[in-house]
Amino acid sequence: MNVIGERINGMFTVIGDAISAKDPGPVRDMAIKQLEHGANTLDINVGTRVPKDERAEVMRWLVESVREVTDAPLAIDNPALSTMRVGIEAATKKGPAIINSTTGQEDKLASFMALAHEFSAGIICLAIDENGVAASTDAKLEIGMRSVGAAMDAGVPLEQVYLDPIILPVNCDQAAPGIVLETISQFGMLSDPAPHIVIGLSNLSQGASERPLINRTFLVMAIAAGLDASIHDPLDTGLMNEMITAEMLLNKSIYSNSYLKAHLQSL
């Protein structure tokens, strides 16, 4: 399971304040803390407080601050190609990077895939296109197929492709989680080798009560359906323990009495 730690995001007060104060300390600390708690990849998001014309520079600063303490993969989280290029370029100077993310419009896919190819980066492809978020399994699969095709056209290996079926808040559409689970199980059959499948987990419980419980329960269900990457909070130990247990129950890791500890020691 590729855990993409979500905590380096300008929307969180501690990171937002660090960005305003140009203080790399809290950013570095959060990077280390997430890795120590089991993150494999770190998401980097400047947030919405930063004015649009400053976002590329802030992205560069965030990436460089994190790169001072780790060469772990970084997921550059921004919708704009120009900011993405700055982040990916800075991140791949020392370690791997993932583009987070592109939507499924033909021209946008082509330009983001070209960037992924140029920097040998991974790329997250959302089930969104000119018609908005794909609502049905069929519509999600169609965009997934289009994304896989674009990757092959651009020479991006399928091991670098992450399909995101898009999970919406459960209090908006209660049928959506079931549709996402069905999509996850079918994404795996789109190609050989199969693409990775990722979700932005926290979105599921936006505005709901019992947020941690909803996130944890769904993550376990999604892992059983074939999810192999997730953008979430690695500092939520309960969530991480459920994830580790689900993978163990699916025989993806060898059981031992100390299997929870073993997971962290194996990182």
Added chain:
Amino acid sequence: MKLMETAVEKWSGAIQEVTLGAGADAGGTRTSTIKVGGAAALPFMDFEGVTPNAPVVAMEVWDCEPTDWPAPLREALGDVVKDPAEWARTCVEEYGADAICLKLANTHPDEGNTSPQEAAAVVKAVLAATSVPLIIWGCENDEKDNDVMPVCSQAAAGERCLLGAVTEDNYKTLVAACQADGHSLIGLSPIDINIAKQVNILVSEMGFPLDRMVMYQTTGALGYGIEYTYSIQERGRLAALGADKMMALPVICMVGQEAWRAKEAKATAEEQPTWGNADTRGVYWELATAATLLQAGSDIMVMRHPDAVRALKGVVGNLMK
């Protein structure tokens, strides 16, 4: 024209490399040190990844004359078995053993019940008689091993020996001794992959480095559970190559010990007149056990019969070509 595409597996992990023996530069007296492990692919699949180190062929030596070993084995080894140092020297110089595995069988309370100091004297004598890395194995009586092994560890301090074996229920004493004296450790589990992993976790939680650990998953001889050993070792190796660091340790196999317990190996011609030449039957049994386990992912093969050692070295040489 290419008729068939080779299916190549991509692995994300590799087996830890463990160094056996310390030369003068590292504070020991060995003139030959050995690296084991390091493989980044399934055994001998050189088109999938590197296997930097050949499996090691070690020979078993006891601290007393093993009177119950079958006649073909005793006859092949001769009188040297009366003197552990001479036995070890012969294994290295005449039979080409890469390492010696000294079993302190005589320390067992039901055998000679020899003292820790007597055992340590044997360890020193074997070290003096040979220049290859030494594996020191207790008598597998926890209480006695906890008395004997720390003294032997200290007697061999700095030689980077491989000491065994620790179990889920008895590991702290030996881990502390190996930590203090710079040795490596064998973790034993009874054909149980979950316990094997647990032993590794427990030992590493004491701060013992993984690059000084070897797993003993218990060896089953041909006809006596070899398929269980094979499956467990193979599953462990697959997990290791999939980046499970707690399973990414080299594996030791007690081939001679198990093969020569089989009735097919030790039955005399009088007992089993239709089973073929008794002088070579056991050698083949030992060799077949070893050759099979090499394919499961084994790094240190502890053998008994000189002819099986010679033949196994040939097998390893061919596989590593």
